[in-house]
Amino acid sequence: MKNATPLLARGAALAALLAASASVAHAQTELSLWYHGAGSANAEEALVNQLVEEFNASQSDWTVVIETFPQLAYNDAVGAAALAGELPDILDVDGPVMPNWAWAGYMQPLGIDEALLADYLPGTIGRWGGEIYSVGLWDAAVAMTTRRSTLEAYGIRIPTLDEPWTGQEFTSALMTIRDSGDFEFPLDLGMAWRGEWYPYAFSPLLQSFGGDIIDRSTYQTADGVLNGDAAIAFGEWWQMLFEENLAPGTSQDAADRDVGLLNGTYAISWNGNWAALPVVEAFGDDALFLPAPDFGNGPTIGGASWQFGVSATSEHPEGARAFIEFALQDRWFAAFSDGTGLIPPTSSAAADTANYAPGGPLEVFYGLSEAQALVRPVTPGYIVQARIFEGALADIANGADVIDALDAAVDDIEDDIQANNGYGH
Amino acid sequence: MASRLTQSNRTGWLMALPGVALIATFIILPFFLAFAFSLTNQRLASPNPTEYVGFANYSDLLGLAIFTLEPERDDAGQVLRDEDGAIEYPRLRNFTRNNPDFPHLQGKREWFGWQSGEDRVVVLASDVVFMKALVNTFFFVAVVAPVQAGLALVLALLINQRLRAINVFRAIYFMPVVVSIVVVSLLWQFIYSPGNGLLNNILDWFSFGLIAPRDWLGDTGTALPSIMAMSIWQGVGFHMVIWLSGLQTISPTLYEAAHIEGASKWQTFRFITWPGLRNTAVLIIIVITMQAFALFAQIDVMTGGGPLDSTQVLVFQAVERGYQRQDISGGSTISVLLFLIVLTISLIQRYLTREKH
Numbered sequence: 001m002k003n004a005t006p007l008l009a010r011g012a013a014l015a016a017l018l019a020a021s022a023s024v025a026h027a028q029t030e031l032s033l034w035y036h037g038a039g040s041a042n043a044e045e046a047l048v049n050q051l052v053e054e055f056n057a058s059q060s061d062w063t064v065v066i067e068t069f070p071q072l073a074y075n076d077a078v079g080a081a082a083l084a085g086e087l088p089d090i091l092d093v094d095g096p097v098m099p100n101w102a103w104a105g106y107m108q109p110l111g112i113d114e115a116l117l118a119d120y121l122p123g124t125i126g127r128w129g130g131e132i133y134s135v136g137l138w139d140a141a142v143a144m145t146t147r148r149s150t151l152e153a154y155g156i157r158i159p160t161l162d163e164p165w166t167g168q169e170f171t172s173a174l175m176t177i178r179d180s181g182d183f184e185f186p187l188d189l190g191m192a193w194r195g196e197w198y199p200y201a202f203s204p205l206l207q208s209f210g211g212d213i214i215d216r217s218t219y220q221t222a223d224g225v226l227n228g229d230a231a232i233a234f235g236e237w238w239q240m241l242f243e244e245n246l247a248p249g250t251s252q253d254a255a256d257r258d259v260g261l262l263n264g265t266y267a268i269s270w271n272g273n274w275a276a277l278p279v280v281e282a283f284g285d286d287a288l289f290l291p292a293p294d295f296g297n298g299p300t301i302g303g304a305s306w307q308f309g310v311s312a313t314s315e316h317p318e319g320a321r322a323f324i325e326f327a328l329q330d331r332w333f334a335a336f337s338d339g340t341g342l343i344p345p346t347s348s349a350a351a352d353t354a355n356y357a358p359g360g361p362l363e364v365f366y367g368l369s370e371a372q373a374l375v376r377p378v379t380p381g382y383i384v385q386a387r388i389f390e391g392a393l394a395d396i397a398n399g400a401d402v403i404d405a406l407d408a409a410v411d412d413i414e415d416d417i418q419a420n421n422g423y424g425h
Numbered sequence: 426m427a428s429r430l431t432q433s434n435r436t437g438w439l440m441a442l443p444g445v446a447l448i449a450t451f452i453i454l455p456f457f458l459a460f461a462f463s464l465t466n467q468r469l470a471s472p473n474p475t476e477y478v479g480f481a482n483y484s485d486l487l488g489l490a491i492f493t494l495e496p497e498r499d500d501a502g503q504v505l506r507d508e509d510g511a512i513e514y515p516r517l518r519n520f521t522r523n524n525p526d527f528p529h530l531q532g533k534r535e536w537f538g539w540q541s542g543e544d545r546v547v548v549l550a551s552d553v554v555f556m557k558a559l560v561n562t563f564f565f566v567a568v569v570a571p572v573q574a575g576l577a578l579v580l581a582l583l584i585n586q587r588l589r590a591i592n593v594f595r596a597i598y599f600m601p602v603v604v605s606i607v608v609v610s611l612l613w614q615f616i617y618s619p620g621n622g623l624l625n626n627i628l629d630w631f632s633f634g635l636i637a638p639r640d641w642l643g644d645t646g647t648a649l650p651s652i653m654a655m656s657i658w659q660g661v662g663f664h665m666v667i668w669l670s671g672l673q674t675i676s677p678t679l680y681e682a683a684h685i686e687g688a689s690k691w692q693t694f695r696f697i698t699w700p701g702l703r704n705t706a707v708l709i710i711i712v713i714t715m716q717a718f719a720l721f722a723q724i725d726v727m728t729g730g731g732p733l734d735s736t737q738v739l740v741f742q743a744v745e746r747g748y749q750r751q752d753i754s755g756g757s758t759i760s761v762l763l764f765l766i767v768l769t770i771s772l773i774q775r776y777l778t779r780e781k782h
Contacts, residue, residue: 251643
């Protein structure tokens with residue numbers, strides 16, 4: 001105990017000294033920024049740091065201080081910070097989660113000139129209650145990933161954006177590949193990726209049948225939408241995929257999901273553009289990224305990825321806005337796209353990228369995003385509805401009665417909407 | 426007693442203070458908060474004000490009803506059958522959803538049912554998933570507690586010998602306890618992997634291809650037993666060590682005396698070892714029961730409660746509701762119910778294993 005007191009005193013003195021020097025060094029106003037990409041596998045984290053540095057150097061009013069979190073812990077950290085009143089000035093938010101945060105009072109409208117965002121991909125702009133709350137530096141897209149040689153070997157037509165596979169054409173193509181016995185499964189849906197992947201990747205298929213997770217005209221009911229005739233047709237088709245051994249089910253190994261297409265376990269993989277570069281490296285010109293099939297109501301894929309917004313408690317929204325406007329430049333879009341493989345939000349930025357420029361290996365994804373992307377239901381209840389939808393799809397894949405599973409999901413969703421007084425719509 | 430605890434023991438209290446403060450902040454206070462939240466409609470994040478709702482959360486979880494479905498009949502009163510000859514019934518949802526004639530069925534769903542003549546009797550639950558989780562949890566505890574305790578005792582007896590390198594065996598049996606349960610769960614997921622998993626390969630090799638590969642975690646029949654087997658393997662080393670400490674408190678002179686009297690191995694175990702382990706046994710049974718009720722990580726990593734809710738358990742549901750569905754009041758209610766269940770069972774166990782004089 002004797003030694004503790006001087007040590008403590010010295011520590012306190014040191015802290016005071018540091019605090020004093022910090023306040024001298026930063027005459028500018030500090031803005032805090034939270035980011036979800038700590039420990040990301042690609043260049044994303046380094047690029048965000050570079051973005052912050054260049055912004056700090058480009059003007060003298062603001063200093064952005066970045067703090068990064070692992071993605072899995074990020075949303076919980078924001079929730080806890082909001083309860084404690086410790087939100088940062090600038091928030092990084094996943095597109096479909098944004099309405100929840102705006103409704104819960106974590107965020108304020110961006111207040112950015114809408115003309116600035118005129119030619120952006122639709123999935124990169126986050127709107128809630130008629131206002132723009134968030135904007136993304138990239139979007140993501142999903143495609144039927146396969147090889148030209150595979151399709152040609154079985155005489156399957158190669159679909160285009162203008163003429164995608166019909167539902168029937170797609171199913172019979174899968175049957176043909178299965179009957180050849182050359183693959184363990186013809187189709188890999190990514191059932192190993194539980195969580196947001198299910199609503200992100202599979203609700204567009206439901207929408208193509210003519211159903212949806214929720215009635216988007218009111219956002220108050222899912223009855224007749226998630227359990228209507230179109231949804232039941234989707235559910236029966238979905239269950240058939242697993243009953244007929246066209247796709248591996250919920251117990252799929254995550255490792256198989258990652259390499260199954262590359263090592264020939266699966267013929268076609270329903271996968272995102274972030275997984276596209278290894279496919280191009282492995283198959284070269286043979287790699288194909290095909291649009292979603294059209295089950296009658298047009299082909300659809302999910303839109304929206306991570307975006308920037310301003311927290312509700314920020315004392316300097318104009319500074320936060322200045323930072324976000326600084327980030328919205330084609331050169332940043334191109335840098336992030338080249339570093340991470342994600343889709344740049346504007347066609348002019350796409351032209352500057354290695355992968356999305358005309359003739360680039362992933363160019364097709366830009367077209368997919370532009371033509372097929374539909375954002376997930378824009379409602380604060382989405383985060384709950386996504387979990388309920390995920391549960392229903394897993395149950396149906398595992399053999400549950402389709403109508404009962406969809407009815408139960410509808411009841412759960414409506415109970416939740418009621419418990420939240422309609423989620424402010 | 427009171428005076429000695431409070432007065433002449435100031436240093437003791439001082440040293441206990443950090444621990445007591447932490448337990449009070451992170452265990453006792455949250456417990457009371459959970460009880461309070463379970464009587465409200467508290468959300469994780471919401472601009473809506475929190476309201477007192479009484480015991481509505483409890484009735485939403487525990488509500489049950491029995492309902493008899495009568496078959497559909499044609500105008501002549503004949504029972505309608507589909508092309509397979511099965512009796513056709515009206516859809517249950519017609520009665521449970523906004524039907525003013527059956528207010529007590531509102532929002533309930535079929536849990537299970539059986540045939541009774543031409544009628545079909547169904548048991549409806551307000552929260553079928555919770556009911557399944559409750560049953561699964563009890564099943565898990567009923568299997569894991571005795572098997573794990575028994576296996577741990579066998580292991581403890583085996584390693585309680587003076588053999589060369591016995592410490593190596595002790596370390597090997599104890600190793601799974603030290604490894605993070607999440608890592609163990611991931612590894613076992615590979616072992617149970619359908620098709621080419623390790624378990625399927627081993628069974629195939631030993632049975633010369635007679636045992637077909639199974640989807641261990643993807644089959645409603647094998648998913649929970651698979652998780653039980655893995656949980657027992659993971660936890661058995663810990664309880665082995667407790668048994669071992671119990672074994673080593675038994676005086677060697679008793680064994681010598683038994684040896685001189687000519688007692689058999691079984692008699693020695695039955696009349697010396699087992700009575701000597703009495704207090705250890707009480708401790709182990711209570712600890713395993715509590716740990717088994719707290720089953721969570723394995724479910725979260727390996728199955729997520731699936732397939733078809735066959736591995737839903739109470740703690741997983743509490744977390745799923747509280748955080749994923751942002752329904753803190755619902756999660757709290759499950760926690761409170763779990764507490765009451767574990768408390769009741771512990772009290773019963775204490776009563777059954779009390780010292781009888």
